[in-house]
Amino acid sequence: MKNKNNKKINSFLETDGLIKNFGELRALDNVSIQVDRKEIVLLIGPNGSGKSTLINVITGFLPPDEGKVFFEKEDVTGKDPSELYKRGMVRTFQTPQPLPEMTVLENIMIGITSKGEEPLTALFYKKWLKQEEEILEKALDIINFLKLSHLTFKKAGELSGGQMKLVALGRALMTNPKLIVLDEPIAGVAPGLSHEIFSKILELREQDVTFLIVEHRLDIVLKYIDRLYIMFNGKVIAEGKGEKEIKEVLNDPKIIEIYIGD
């Protein structure tokens, strides 16, 4: 598989010249990014620079006007979110949408759609029960991993913002994803819990999960990331890989000016 410059697609996730217009406005202007397996990649940029549009296109919530998305070297451009989820790509949203009257456990369990819901399979009641049990066990393991056990039966509507972000991550984990796209995972979350969320992200990376993250809180996130992309006016204007390069990019006067101008 090759991109439009006839270069071989090598990365785990790659976008190639994405363009997305909303009427007259070009929200994505020839955006090409790369994410390697087991990387934690951060996407930053001032408000309106195109970050959400980019992750919406990658995760299949918006089709691009031009350009391609490659996931595990396959062209997945325009595939819908459910197809991508089957391939191992999940996402969370800026504002978590838990079902407030349901418990934390139930909110995490619904991350997976029970195969038992298919009418034919449901006829085999024993099999269905076994699947439900497996889903329950898995959700309890995730709750344990995220240190949410004390909240297992609490209604999601009673959680703090940070706890809701953790539940959203838990829900994403139900599908054994290979890539998790996180939209502002620590916005509005206290520093202590924010670091806890990122230490879980590091642990998951060790289990072969890759992360693409949009987050404004650089002060907290910087020490956890492997690669950084900076967007402005629909374009990627800078990229850094590794601690040294990332620091250089962030100290670039042009980049600082864009942020101060924001």
Ligand SMILES: Nc1ncnc2c1ncn2[C@@H]1O[C@H](COP(=O)(O)OP(=O)(O)OP(=O)(O)O)[C@@H](O)[C@H]1O
């Ligand atoms: N559905 C839409 N219809 C019209 N314009 C849109 C739509 N979605 C986004 N835009 C516009 O596209 C541009 C990029 O928006 P986008 O939400 O991707 O930026 P962002 O970097 O995620 O910003 P923020 O940090 O505020 O979330 C903005 O000018 C926005 O107003």
